[in-house]
Amino acid sequence: MKPRESLVRLKLFQVKEKRRQIGQLDLMMGEFERMAGELDAQIQSEERKAGITDTTHFAYPTFAKAARQRRDNLFDSIRDLTAQKEAAEAELLEAEADLSRAEALETRDGKLKEIEEAPVYDRRVMIG
Numbered sequence: 666m667k668p669r670e671s672l673v674r675l676k677l678f679q680v681k682e683k684r685r686q687i688g689q690l691d692l693m694m695g696e697f698e699r700m701a702g703e704l705d706a707q708i709q710s711e712e713r714k715a716g717i718t719d720t721t722h723f724a725y726p727t728f729a730k731a732a733r734q735r736r737d738n739l740f741d742s743i744r745d746l747t748a749q750k751e752a753a754e755a756e757l758l759e760a761e762a763d764l765s766r767a768e769a770l771e772t773r774d775g776k777l778k779e780i781e782e783a784p785v786y787d788r789r790v791m792i793g
Contacts, residue, residue, distance in 0.1 A: 670771065672770075672771075673768055673771050676760065676763050676764035676767045677764055679760045679763070679764070680760045680761055680764050683753055683756055683757040683760050684757065686753050687754060690746050690749055690750040690753065691750070693746055694743050694746050694750070697742055698739075698743065701739045701740060701743075704735055704736040704739070705736060707728075707732050708729050708732045708733055711728050711729040712729055715729070720733070
C-alpha cells in the first residue's frame with residue numbers, strides 16, 4: 666500500500682468518526698429534551714395537586730423543586746452539547762477538506778505514475 670493511500674484511508678476514517686460523533690451528540694440532545702419535557706409534565710402535575718405555582722412559596726412541593734432543578738441541569742447539558750456539536754461540525758469541515766486534498770494528491774500521483782509508465786514511443790507520438 667502506498668503512503669498516499671493510507672493517508673486517504675486515515676482522512677476518510679477521521680471524517681466518518683466526526684460524523685458519528687455528531688450523530689451521537691444529536692441523539693443525546695434529543696434524549697435530554699425528551700426527559701426535560703417529561704419533567705415539565707411532572708412539575709405541572711405537582712403544582713396542580715398542591716395548587717401552588719410560586720416557587721418561593723413555603724408550601725411549594727419539594728418534588729417539583731427537585732424536578733425543576735433536574736430540568737434546568739438538563740437544559741445546561743443541552744447547551745454544552747450544542748457547543749460540542751458546533752465544534753465537532755467545524756472539525757468535520759476541516760477533516761472533509763483534508764480528505765479532499767488527500768484524494769486530489771492521490772489522483773494527481775496516479776496520473777503522474779501513468780505518464781511515467783507510458784512507453785517512450787507514445788511520448789514521442791504525443792510530442793511530434
